[in-house]
Amino acid sequence: MPQNFLYCSNSGCGSGLSGETISENGHHWIGLDILASMLNVAVEREIEGDLLLGDMGQGLGICPEVMDGAINISVVQALQTVGNSLNFNPSKLTLSNRLKISIRSP
Amino acid sequence: MRLITHNMLSSNIKGVVNGFPLRIEAEKVVEKTVEMNGEFLKKMFEKIDWKAFVDASRAMGYTELPEEADSSMLDSDEFLNRFHHALLELHLEEGVLVCPETGRRFPVSKGIPNMLLHEDEV
Numbered sequence: 238m239p240q241n242f243l244y245c246s247n248s249g250c251g252s253g254l255s256g257e258t259i260s261e262n263g264h265h266w267i268g269l270d271i272l273a274s275m276l277n278v279a280v281e282r283e284i285e286g287d288l289l290l291g292d293m294g295q296g297l298g299i300c301p302e303v304m305d306g307a308i309n310i311s312v313v314q315a316l317q318t319v320g321n322s323l324n325f326n327p328s329k330l331t332l333s334n335r336l337k338i339s340i341r342s343p
Numbered sequence: 344m345r346l347i348t349h350n351m352l353s354s355n356i357k358g359v360v361n362g363f364p365l366r367i368e369a370e371k372v373v374e375k376t377v378e379m380n381g382e383f384l385k386k387m388f389e390k391i392d393w394k395a396f397v398d399a400s401r402a403m404g405y406t407e408l409p410e411e412a413d414s415s416m417l418d419s420d421e422f423l424n425r426f427h428h429a430l431l432e433l434h435l436e437e438g439v440l441v442c443p444e445t446g447r448r449f450p451v452s453k454g455i456p457n458m459l460l461h462e463d464e465v
Contacts, residue, residue, distance in 0.1 A: 244347075244387070265383070265431075267348050271459070280453050285377070287348040291458040295465055298355035298458055300363065303390055 246304045248293055249312040251275040253284035259308070260285040267304075269293065344435045344456055346399050350391055352456070354442035354449075356464045362442055364395035365449070367402035371437035373454075379427045385417050387430065400429045 247256050250268030252275050259266045266286040270276050276288050291298065293312055354362030397408050407425045409416075416422040440449040440456055447464075450457050 244383075263380070265347065267351070273455075273457075276455050277453070280455065287345050288455045289344075289348070289352075289458055290455050292460070295458075295460050296355045298353050298362075300351050300353060303351045 244304055245306040245308060246299065247286065248307065248309040250279065250286070250288070253279035253282055253286065253288075255308055255310050256284055256286040266308075267299070344451060344454055345431055346396060346403070346433060347387065347430045349399050349435070349440075350396055352440070352458075354444065354447065355458065356442060356445055356447060356460060359442065359444045362444060364392065364399065364443065365440040366443060367399050367435060368439040368441060369403050369435055369437075370439075371435075372403050373434045373436045374428075374432050375434055377431050379423070381423060384423055384427055384430070385414075388412075388414065388417060388426070391430075396429070400433070403429075403433050403435060405429050405433055 245259055245264055245266045247259065247266045247268040248270075250256050250266075250270050251272070253268060256266050256268050256279070267289060268276075268279065268284075268286045269289045269291050271290070271292050273290055276290055279286075279288055289298075349365065349367065352363075352365060354365060356362065393412050397410060400406070400408050405428070408429055409422075412422075412426075434454055435451050436454050438451045440451060441447070442449070
């Protein structure tokens with residue numbers, strides 16, 4: 238991750254493992270996950286990022302041009318496999334567009 | 344939930360035009376100390392919606408921020424300390440985030456806002 242990245246979104250953050258790496262490198266992050274059980278683990282582990290319970294398929298709800306970077310581990314696979322998102326339709330997937338909107342242009 | 348997150352968060356309900364900022368109804372606020380990063384604060388200052396930030400801080404019980412702010416204030420250690428505290432050290436642990444257009448209430452539990460939408464809101 239480039240050193241000037243300071244504020245990241247972490248979709249599908251789960252129990253906060255990848256988020257911890259972000260924190261260890263001195264950066265701030267917002268984590269989003271649809272599973273309350275995983276977020277509760279993150280809370281118990283006292284991770285440093287901020288957590289949101291949300292559904293990626295419903296959009297991020299994060300203002301445009303704010304995040305410096307985005308980490309999405311196994312998010313698309315999870316959407317396709319678990320099918321948690323209401324009326325999820327792969328042909329209409331706009332995840333990357335939503336992420337682009339949230340990320341500040343260089 | 345920190346106020347840095349609140350300042351980036353909006354209501355995503357279908358049909359909502361201006362879902363920012365969410366109004367805060369705080370039931371429990373906790374403070375957690377974090378190390379200050381002046382470079383990060385100066386960078387975030389350019390992105391923060393200041394009025395939303397001041398209103399949110401007040402809703403969290405913190406009233407030490409000026410109504411208006413400009414970048415010259417970043418040279419003041421006192422201002423940086425207050426900015427840092429409100430932005431990164433105050434946490435909404437229990438409460439509600441209210442959509443300014445619809446009045447929809449998003450519960451916050453254990454510091455985690457539940458932004459999941461109902462089927463008719465997508």
